Amino acid sequence: MRYDFKQVEKKWQKYWDDNESFKVEIDRTKPKFYALVEFPYPSGQGLHVGHPRSYTALDIVSRAKRMQGYNVLYPMGWDAFGLPTENFAIKNKIHPKTVTENNIKRFKSQLKALGLSFDWSREINTTDPSYYKWTQWIFLQMFKHGLAYKKEMNVNWCTSCKVVLANEEVVNGKCERCHSDVIHKVKSQWMLKITEYAQRLIDDLDDLDFIDRVKIQQKNWIGRSTGASVRFKTTAGSQLEVYTTRPDTLFGATYMVISPEHPIIEQYSDIIKNIDQVLEYRKTAAAKSDFERTELAKEKTGVRLEGIDGINPVNGKQIPIYISDYVLMSYGTGAIMAVPAHDTRDWEFAKKFDLPIIEVVAGGDVQNQAYTDVETGTMVNSGFLNGLSVDEAKKKIIQYLEEKGCGESKVNYKLRDWVFSRQRYWGEPIPIVYCEKCGYVPLPESELPLMLPDVDSYEPTDNGESPLAAMDSFVNTTCPKCSGPAKRETDTMPQWAGSSWYFLRYMDPHNDKELASKEALEYWSPVDWYNGGMEHTTLHLLYSRFWHKFLYDIGVVPTKEPYAKRTSHGMILGENGEKMSKSRGNVINPDDIIEQYGADTMRLYEMFIGDFEKSAPWNTSSIKGCKRFLERVMSLMDILTEGQGYSKELERSFHITIKKVTEDIEALKFNTALASMMTLINEIYDKNSINKTEFKTFITLLCPFAPHICEELWQLAGFEGDMTYAKWPVYDQNKTKLDQVEIAVQIMGKVKGKLTVPVDADESFVLEAAKSNERISSLLEGKQIVKSIYVKGKLLNLVIR
């Protein structure tokens, strides 16, 4: 039978739409299953071939789960605020709203052409005021709970986007998006206290079914370290506090270093004799971009603070204090004790400035190289610590510091608070008003959503102000508290705001009283399976876990974690094995593939391309294999007989295939699931007939992968009911087994022959059978069997002498 995919696919896409086949409601008679894929940013380029890999995978899971009796929520929406849209709008003089609408239209039709089983009645859009009302509402709750605060601080500033960037958005000192230089600017910014959740964000990973590399990457990003806080007295009287992970090496501290921004410089500006030189160094450091700062990392620079020294609390020794940009103000206390013998950076600095290097952990050659091994080594030159191991010394020194009141154990995190302001137009307005009298005042919830106004120009400004700042009618307002004159916040939220909670909105997308009803949240939470890209591990995934934990704390959501399971797909590369990009000229347009081969073939190919979790190069000629397979599936109609029940020849193969496909879907092994169906169809053609029962099983197994053709065949074969909710086939473990198996006979580990034996034959039986085999017996002639190893159903290995 001919396979007219164009007609078939159109027909069933229309059928699913007309019947709202995938629409779900709360149904307590069924177990629920919430499958989620990262909603796309509707860019002007349209869908990338990478998108369908993730969407098809969870579509397969969703379709299989529906057939297995689950009430499945598989939603889709648009993460539509963001810079590219705004930049396109500026360039082409179209309102970002219009650009967004057009892009969404295109994306939506592309997704529909793939036959994905989304519940479109739950479609959401982060730029819709009825959506961002609740994004703003969550921000207000954070503000009220002290988690959103405004702070004058040194921020990352992209010189091209003209916008502040979060630490997570700076890559190698460049803007993640446009790769322009990132410089530092002191600006007043809205911040979110993600650091308050650092420990819980680490701890709660333990109970989650996330792939390991996601857990590891999040833990590394949060960067917990344990050490001690130590307060050094100074010759100027006051104290200088440092953080160290190696308090055991305190006797080896021969100098101290403060970061260029450290406030002690202001404090002692009249005591520091070379203050001009110090301020000059600070100025130079500030002028460097992040990129230069890391680029120049090899060569240490610094200036000594003349006229002020630190005093080592364990031995009273006076040690010099330096200012250097290898110490960061944003970590720990912005000051360190330097132990050149046991820290590589301190060692380099000490060599350059000719400072003493005192060995306090034996085992290395500290004049030539810092010795940083903590596993072995004994304390030396360390007074009361001498002879102890590093671990013991740590405990003892902390005890000592606590007794003396000049230090204690301390935990530090690399994670910083989240810079939440953006100086751009196309984002959620921050619902805060500034009043001279009352300070920062939250908008009353009744005034939400605070609508993003139409402005004359949404060009970004060089002075670091949002385009909204130029709009007096928006800016000038009255204080909700005292009714006096006040000014609105004009920065907007970052793109990550709307996506930090969107999975909750899908549960109850049209609710105008709450972000979602208690009932819906209770029923659908948590997301059972969330698939998305590794690139979001330390951005969206971490941010949304943070928001969700906050919402849990204030009693809005019922679970402390949003996602029960997280998996990640590999990238689809260009045919040349490089990352697909316009500049490399290796971009494959999904529209072309669907046009030429059809959506089912496209879906199959994207799953068959390789291990789902690994990246794989696109190969247009390989698609043919999937197309041929579907044509062979269609042609099963030609050999279909009226018989019922599994035939003798195929029964075992069917049970094996059902088992394999069922298990592989759960395990993300879509490639081998398909391979097993290909093997089965090859067997069916060898036999050259298939009956009704077998056919039904086959197309049911294939339906999640290639739904259009299977629906068509379901109808052609005259099967009853809606295929979307057809019963998933079950396998019988006993029927996957053979009565007779072929086992390998090895001599000294090399295969020398094959034997067919009953599946549960014992060793002596097999040994006898082997001996009576002509070839084997000739090899055994004159030899003695020293040992025989028998693995049931697999092999017999004889060790001879």
Place this chain on the structure above:
RNA sequence: GCGGCUGUGGCGGAAUUGGCAGACGCGCUAGACUUAGGAUCUAGUGUCAUUGACGUGGGGGUUCAAGUCCCUUCAGCCGCACCA
């Protein structure tokens, strides 16, 4: 530098987790059908050698048995990076 991952035919990739390496697909070779084929079908396809040997980046080890475990080394990819 730190953390993580990968290395298997001409290509994409399988391998029940220590048990017959190369499933499945692409490509290729030969044949059939055909006015024709970039369609379809059939057979073959790791390498070398006429019986057998060698083969999972290299070297070593454990084991009756290693792609899988251990040590070592090389190559590539990704993430973080002066985090004290």
